[in-house]
Amino acid sequence: MKIKIQSYHTSDFPSELTTENYSVILWKGSGVFSVDDINYSYRGYNILFLSPYQKIKLASESDETIHVLFFHGDYYCIEYHKEEIACNGLLFNNIYLNPGVELSEENYNYILELFHHIKKEESEKHPFSESIIKTYIQLILAIGSKQKSSFENSVIAREKIPNKKAFEFQKLLESHFKNEKELSFYSSKLNITNNTLGKTVK
Template identity: 45%
Template sequence: MKSTFFSVQKSDSEYYKNIFSDSCYHIFLFEGIGKIVIDFTEYDFNGKIVLFSSPFQNIQILSDHSIGVETLSFHSDFYCIEFHKKEVACNGLLFNNIYLFPYIGLNKEVFDEISEYFLKIKKIDLHEDFSESILQSYLQLILAICSKEKNKMLSDKDLVNDDFKELKSFQNLVEKHFIAEKTLSFYADLLNITPNTLSKKIKSRFNKTPSQIIQERVILESKKQIHLTRKSFKEIALELNFSDEFYFSKYFKKHTGVSPTHFRKEAGISIVADLYK
């Protein structure tokens, strides 16, 4: 096992003031007050936080005071969240969901429990027998605990008001039409509201504009196709309604900072790729 495929480290928050992005999944554990910036969308945080990011998301953690940030990083070659989805359903909940906040506020008990698992992982000798299996087991425990907390957080919210129903309708429409339709007016017309009203409601709920959400949905699908299939970039571009692979590559790099070629090289092709042929 390559050591870069799985690691836990503690850094000062100063390290994350500049944009951080690489080919791994990350779980950040920290406590304080400040802002999290994910792909240029800002979120305020206050308290004990666990934050999740996927390969080549752009991350910044900004705080007026220096805080310690524990970071668990793993490459999909070490642990594929799609392959293990039956064991821990974290894909689309903790990672890769453009409609949910990318972090969870934790109480002290859960925060300390996750921190303890981070500590246990640090103590494992990677050269010992079964170390990889033990690491995967600890990782699954952390993901399961966080998925439970995220589900609890979602169930505690009031999801029956009219605004929520309208926003849920927008989400469903994006999922249905994002490949063919990328304009705000298209979705506003279907919802029988003005583009300005829709923008205000979406911004209030998701901290981002409808156009950002549509763009992020296209990028999320692009990453899925690049990582989980063996399709050529020309095939992917065609399926996602781009005029050609060069425009697709330009669009992808604009929103991720890396080319599709670089993303596939560094993130790799998943072991489940043959399931998507």
């Protein structure tokens, strides 16, 4: 499979979905989903960007249609296209960020429209259809990146002070996790108690 658009009802959604493709999942409603066993709650209009082999489970509280765009990394390579849209590490392959982004109703409807365009274009199989479909994918990633970067910036701005230690902890962890497994190593580096560190990174 190079590219595919599939729709599910929340009741038909696989109990566990994992694929070799990149997935862009568009849904609305409310409930809880998990990606690689980390739970997130959602409400309203949402879009989710999953890297290959990430595992998603969904417990929806509402009955809605879920639209999923799958594309293979050989079809649209996010690294090759990083000049056009630098979404690697923002939308994909960032374990520190929620893989979901809340959308405005307008953006939700617009991206749903782009899904329909992709489906229509794919059925035409014109020599230029592939260029057009790749451009639609790029547009979805660009809009997603814009929305996510705005959201993350506002979260960071809001939480700047209380999370400063958590950020430092994250950096320390990245440098030392291989050799240092004890919490006290990190708390002493940060000049706080184990207890405070526990609360900070909650």
